[in-house]
Amino acid sequence: MQKNKKKIPLHVAIIMDGNGRWAQKKGKIRSFGHKIGFKAVKETIKFAIKNNIKVLTLYAFSSENWKRPKLEVISLLKLFLFTLNNEIENLNKYNICLKVIGDITFFNKELQLSIYNAEKKTIKNSGLTLNIAANYGGKWDIVQGVKKIIADVRNGYLDINQIEEETFSQYLSTSTLLPVDLVIRTGGEKRISNFLLWQIAYSELYFTDILWPDFNKFIFQDAINYFSTRKRRFGGFIEDQK
Template sequence: MSFNEPNRLDNEQYCMPRHVAIIMDGNGRWAKNQGKMRISGHKAGVKSVRRAVSFAIHHKLEALTLYAFSSENWSRPIQEVTALMELFAWALDREIKSLNKHNICLRVIGDTGRFNNYIQDRIRIAEEITQQNNGLTLNIAANYGGRWDIIQGTKKLAEQVKEGLLRPDQITEASLASYLCMQELAPVDLVIRTGGEHRISNFLLWQIAYAEFWFTDILWPDFDQHVFESALHAFSLRERRYGGISLNIHD
């Protein structure tokens, strides 16, 4: 992974998000437009991941979360799923040294127990190698679903109640959040979705409660620093009210 520094945003003019999450959509359509097999689009998408990580590093984001494989993606044709698993394992092996070199802490969020033993080992090794890094936190959502996340957190709370360590009336948003993925990180500020769709697709349902959304028709393999910069610029123009009222006296 090569992290050549992109043109830097003027941080004095931009309100920068701390945590950006991206739904990487459009690999298959990109490949079709190129007259290629779908896996070619996924391979091209890996290059866009590198560009996005590079951008996040050089603009000092705290966390970047990428939706790589949803819990619903298992329903795709077996040939595509198999190719995706092979690509995932290959990327973990190939990129880990560079991630570690650039002080990136890699985490894979999701129900990883469904992956084969080889991929689970690659995930464990990659996370162990980078766990002490304190630069960008790169979260890869793999076999992840927002509903699964909330259910698995709820089950852990139920165990606390069953063991008599917690009363039902003591359950709060904070107590549930403590059992969800990425609970130790800053909340997601900005969600970007490529590929022209305008839906969440079961992604981080809890964590994006007050996030800003930015959609683009750009297919993921064509996502570059200029598109990322456009998203951050749009974010900087938003007034985040968190359920309150506008501070603009003219509203």
């Protein structure tokens, strides 16, 4: 019974879905939900630190989110910028190393600079790695990885016969991170939505109907409890043990 309590995922990835619907249910504009959702992000980070989770990846803005109403997109990016500029002190206080994955070239220069600045100022922190997926898509990640491999093969840095699954993983945006153990999706949808397609091949999946602004430490704990009951086979076979 004790071993289940110690079975904590080292890398948790979360699809934070439901901000807009949460706001609409309360008669507010969708951008209001994103602002309240940021409070859930802070509580989630605190829980991760307290429970010795090493990497927390949050799906903040997908490459498909540009299709949303223009005002909502602008509001979301402004919130991202404000957070980057105002939370560095807290990130350092709690020894959090911030990384941003995704094609940030689509963002304006001010936001790009804030991303680089936040990453640089927290790079030496050795606690939780907070990985923010912004303008990120799993297909994009794989394609850019293929392009990098092709370039290295052409330049003679890599022999094509050396390319294995592990080799390819080193060309993805998560190359320096631990494998994803658990994926949590809020908001009631049961799909991956182009998130970490290569990286979550054998991750455990946990879906909840809770909308993101209502996500809290108790729901996070439920997901951890679920993970602790799973027997991870990674495509192989493990004989049941009593």
